[in-house]
Amino acid sequence: DVKVTQSSRYLVKRTGEKVFLECVQDMDHENMFWYRQDPGLGLRLIYFSYDVKMKEKGDIPEGYSVSREKKERFSLILESASTNQTSMYLCASSKPSAVTLGTQYFGPGTRLLVL
Amino acid sequence: GENVEQHPSTLSVQEGDSAVIKCTYSDSASNYFPWYKQELGKRPQLIIDIRSNVGEKKDQRIAVTLNKTAKHFSLHITETQPEDSAVYFCAASLTGNTPLVFGKGTRLSVIA
Numbered sequence: 001d002v003k004v005t006q007s008s009r010y011l012v013k014r015t016g017e018k019v020f021l022e023c024v025q026d027m028d029h030e031n032m033f034w035y036r037q038d039p040g041l042g043l044r045l046i047y048f049s050y051d052v053k054m055k056e057k058g059d060i061p062e063g064y065s066v067s068r069e070k071k072e073r074f075s076l077i078l079e080s081a082s083t084n085q086t087s088m089y090l091c092a093s094s095k096p097s098a099v100t101l102g103t104q105y106f107g108p109g110t111r112l113l114v115l
Numbered sequence: 116g117e118n119v120e121q122h123p124s125t126l127s128v129q130e131g132d133s134a135v136i137k138c139t140y141s142d143s144a145s146n147y148f149p150w151y152k153q154e155l156g157k158r159p160q161l162i163i164d165i166r167s168n169v170g171e172k173k174d175q176r177i178a179v180t181l182n183k184t185a186k187h188f189s190l191h192i193t194e195t196q197p198e199d200s201a202v203y204f205c206a207a208s209l210t211g212n213t214p215l216v217f218g219k220g221t222r223l224s225v226i227a
Contacts, residue, residue: 004158033214040124040219041219042121042204042217042218042219042220043159043204043217043220044217045214045215045216048214058214059116059216090158090159103149103161103164104161104215106158106159106160107158108157108158109158
């Protein structure tokens with residue numbers, strides 16, 4: 001059974017703080033993703049990674065960076081948190097199939113509030 | 116890039132009735148279309164998917180249809196039950212190393 005975990009379920013940070021969100025998967029998946037979920041906007045891709053030390057920008061990368069030093073761990077970094085980054089952050093992982101990036105398995109989410 | 120539109124944004128049905136959620140996509144080269152269900156306070160989970168070489172796929176009370184010519188695909192839930200209440204997301208992608216593009220979601224409420 002695939003398990004994707006995120007370091008925190010809830011976080012409260014101050015504007016300007018550097019914020020780290022951690023995601024770990026235990027199924028040896030090559031692909032990992034970070035999304036933010038906002039009411040009425042669905043799931044929007046921030047960054048994704050095909051392999052260790054590789055990263056690709058998604059649709060809304062501004063204000064974020066990522067790190068993938070180990071295959072099982074994908075970190076999302078908010079360099080200087082702003083109030084408009086208050087959101088639910090979802091991590092996902094997948095094992096590529098022959099033709100697609102594979103079924104995505106999501107973590108439980110981190111609800112971030114930036115004051 | 117790909118754009119996915121999903122309708123309706125909210126849907127209420129009586130228990131036992133059918134529910135239909137529709138999505139359109141913009142990139143005619145897209146050929147993988149999954150549907151995810153997210154129950155309140157929980158993570159999204161894949162419930163069914165379809166590839167472009169198939170026009171319809173069924174799994175018990177859930178079915179997905181795909182019309183490549185019109186660039187739309189739909190989720191059909193028959194004999195709805197209260198546990199079907201959730202937010203449903205459609206998505207589309209090209210094959211290969213292309214990430215999914217999600218629709219904005221449909222909140223389905225099944226009224227007992």
